[in-house]
Amino acid sequence: MFGAHVLIDRSQFPESVRGDLLESLRTRAINHKFHYESYKQAAKWLALHEGFSPARTDASCARIYDAAFTAAALEIASPAIHMAGLGCGGGQKEARLLKLLRAKANEVVCTLLDVSLPLVLTARVEVLPLVDRDYGIVCDLGTTENLDQVVSASDDKLPRIVTLFGILPNFEPAPLLFRIARLLRPNDLLLISANLAPGSDYAAGVEKVLPQYDNTFTRDWLMTFLFDLGFEKSDGDLAFAIETDSRKLRRITAHFEVKQTREVLVQNERFSFPAGERVRVFFSYRHTAATMRSLLNEQALDVIGEWLNDTMEEGVFLCRKSAA
Template identity: 30%
Template structure:
C-alpha cells in the first residue's frame, strides 16, 4: 500500500471564517466577485481543471512542449551556481511549475519550492506531484495579495529566488499586482509569467478588438458558465440572478472579458454575521474578468515598473506568451 505524503501547510488569515464572510459581503455590496471565491471548493477546483484542459493552450497544440522548451532556455539563461527558491504565486495544480523545476534540477546547486494558492485542493495536488523531495516543499494556503503573505515573501535568505505567475495575470488588476510584486521581489530576483493574449496582426485598436472577438468562444460556453456560476450555487443565490452575459471592455489600455449576471428581483439578502444586503432588480453582479493583452502593450506596461524584460516566447496561435523578467 502506497504511503500518502504529509505536507504541513501554512494557512494565513485570508482564509479565516470571519475574513471570508467579510469579503463575501464586500463582493456582493460592490457588485463584483473576488477571484478567490472561484477556487474555494473542491467542486470549483474540479470545474476549473476541466475548463483548463479544454481551452488552455498549455493543454492543446503541443503547449506542454512549448513550455518545456521555454524553461530549458531559461535554465540556460540564469546562473546555475546558486541555490534557488522557486516561489509560485497562484500555483494551481502546479503543472507548469513542475516542468520548470524539472528543467532546473540537473543544473542548479539546490532547489526549494514555495507554493502559494487559495485553493486547498489544487495546492495539495501541486505538492503531491512535485518532483522535489517533501522536505523542500513549502505550501502556503492564502490569497497571494494578502498583506501577511506579502510580508513573509519579502524575507530573503542565502538563496536566489525565481517567482512564477502562471494563470494569475489575467484575473487580477495588473497595476495592483505589480505594485505588490515591487515590494516583494529583491533586486536581481527573476519573475517568470504567462499572459493570455488577443491574437492580433498589429497593435492597432481595430486589430485588438478583432483579436478579442476571435477568442470570446473560450468564455462564452457551457463549461465556463458552469464554473463561474458555481459560486452562486455555493452561496445559495443562483435562483436570485439571471442573464449570464459575456462582454468585453477597455480598462487602463487593456481589453478584458467580463462575465456578468443580474439580480432578478428587488429584496434583501441575509448574510453571515447578521448582515443584510439590498438587492436591486437589474443591477449587475460581475462574476469574473480576464485581461487579454497584446505583446507590445504588455511590455510597455512592464517598462513602468522596476523590471526588465530578458526574453519572451509567443505561442504560434498568438493566444499566450511567456515572459522572463528580472527585478532591477
C-alpha cells in the same frame, strides 16, 4: 507522505475572507478568489483548465513554456535554487520547470502559494518528487500585507525564480505587478504568463477570443459560487462582454443579469438582488506583447526573454529587476 504543513496567511483568515465576501456582495463585484474556495470549485476549475487552456491543448503553447523554462534555468548559476510559484493552481507548469532545475541543482526548494487550499495540496502532489523542501501557503495575492515575509521565510536567501502563471488576467494589472516587483530581489527572475489578443488589431483580437469564455464548463464553474450562496438557475443568466478600462486595456467580463429578485442571507447579513441588476462575477484581461512590456517596464522590470505561441493568444515573459 503522512500529511502536509500549509501556512495560512492572515489575508485568508476567516475574518478577512468574511470581509472580502461581504464587500463583494455589497459592490456587486465578486472577488475571483471565491471561485476557488471549495474542493468542488477547484475540481470544476481543473476540469475547465484541462479542457480549454492553451497550455494543455495547444502544442505550440507547451513549446513556449518549455523554451521559457530552459532559458530561466540557464540564467541560474547557483547549485541551490528556490522556485516560488505564486497562484500555483494545479502545479503542472511549476512541476515542468522544477524538472529542469532538479537536473542542474544540488538543492531545490519550492514554495507553492495560492488562494485555494485544495489547489495548493493538488500542486504539492505534482512537485513533491522533484524538490528537497516544499512549503505550501494559502494567501490572497491582492490583499496580503506580508508577501515578501511569507515567501522569503522559506528560502534562506537562495536565488529565486518566481512564477506567476495564469494569474494576471484576473487582477488589475498595475497593482499586482507593483506587489510582485517589490518582492523581487536583484538576482531573482520572474516568469509571468499573459493571455493575449491575437493579431495586430487589439480590439479585433479580443473579439476573436470572446467565444472561448462562453462555454458550458466556464458557466458551470462560475455559477457554482452563486448557487452556493442561494441563487437559483431561474434567477438570471450569465452574459459575457468586452470592457475597456481607464488605461485602454481590454478585458472580457461575465455579469450575472438578475431576472427575478433574489434575497440571500450571508454571514448574518441579508442581501437583496432586484430584477434588472447586474453582478460582475468574472473578468479576464487580454494583453498584447507591447502592453505587457509597458506594464512590466513601469515596475522597473526588464524583459530579458519573451515567447508567443503560434496563435499569439498566449505569452510567457522572463524578467528581472532593472539595475539601479
